[in-house]
Amino acid sequence: MEKSNDNFFVRRKRAFGHAGRGLRLLAANEVHFRIHLFAFVLVMLAGWWVGLSTTEWLIIVIVSGLVFSAEAFNSVMERLCDFVSPEYHARIKDIKDMSAAAVTLAAITAFVAGLIIFIPKIIFPLFS
Numbered sequence: 001m002e003k004s005n006d007n008f009f010v011r012r013k014r015a016f017g018h019a020g021r022g023l024r025l026l027a028a029n030e031v032h033f034r035i036h037l038f039a040f041v042l043v044m045l046a047g048w049w050v051g052l053s054t055t056e057w058l059i060i061v062i063v064s065g066l067v068f069s070a071e072a073f074n075s076v077m078e079r080l081c082d083f084v085s086p087e088y089h090a091r092i093k094d095i096k097d098m099s100a101a102a103v104t105l106a107a108i109t110a111f112v113a114g115l116i117i118f119i120p121k122i123i124f125p126l127f128s
């Protein structure tokens with residue numbers, strides 16, 4: 001690809017445009033990405049309802065970002081694998097399964113963090 005002579009800011013703006021297109025592709029085509037988005041909105045509403053502290057919001061935002069990033073990279077892996085090897089291949093299976101495992105690890109981390117933050121705020125008041 002030819003190197004452009006545009007200045008720094010024009011190139012950064014273009015890079016954000018490419019990233020924005022990637023985000024739209026993920027939101028439009030990836031069911032799991034949309035499920036995470038839906039769960040994120042629910043957690044935001046629940047956080048607002050129970051009144052999270054700044055630190056708790058930070059933890060929720062960080063673990064959610066981790067899940068979104070892992071999901072995005074997993075989608076990239078799936079597309080790359082399908083492009084490189086549309087037919088069944090044992091190595092492609094390993095790559096896709098490991099990539100899916102990365103998302104699962106991030107999701108478990110977020111789930112456990114959510115339990116630690118929300119359980120005391122939702123369950124404990126019921127018994128006090």
Ligand SMILES: Nc1ncnc2c1ncn2[C@@H]1O[C@H](COP(=O)(O)OP(=O)(O)OP(=O)(O)O)[C@@H](O)[C@H]1O
Nearest residue numbers: 031032078085086087088089090092093096097100
């Ligand atoms: N070309 C292939 N070669 C070997 N195994 C594959 C191949 N394609 C898919 N698989 C196996 O099927 C599983 C599901 O793959 P697939 O690409 O359909 O992802 P998915 O989890 O169904 O995601 P999505 O439905 O979001 O595309 C993989 O984790 C892998 O075990």
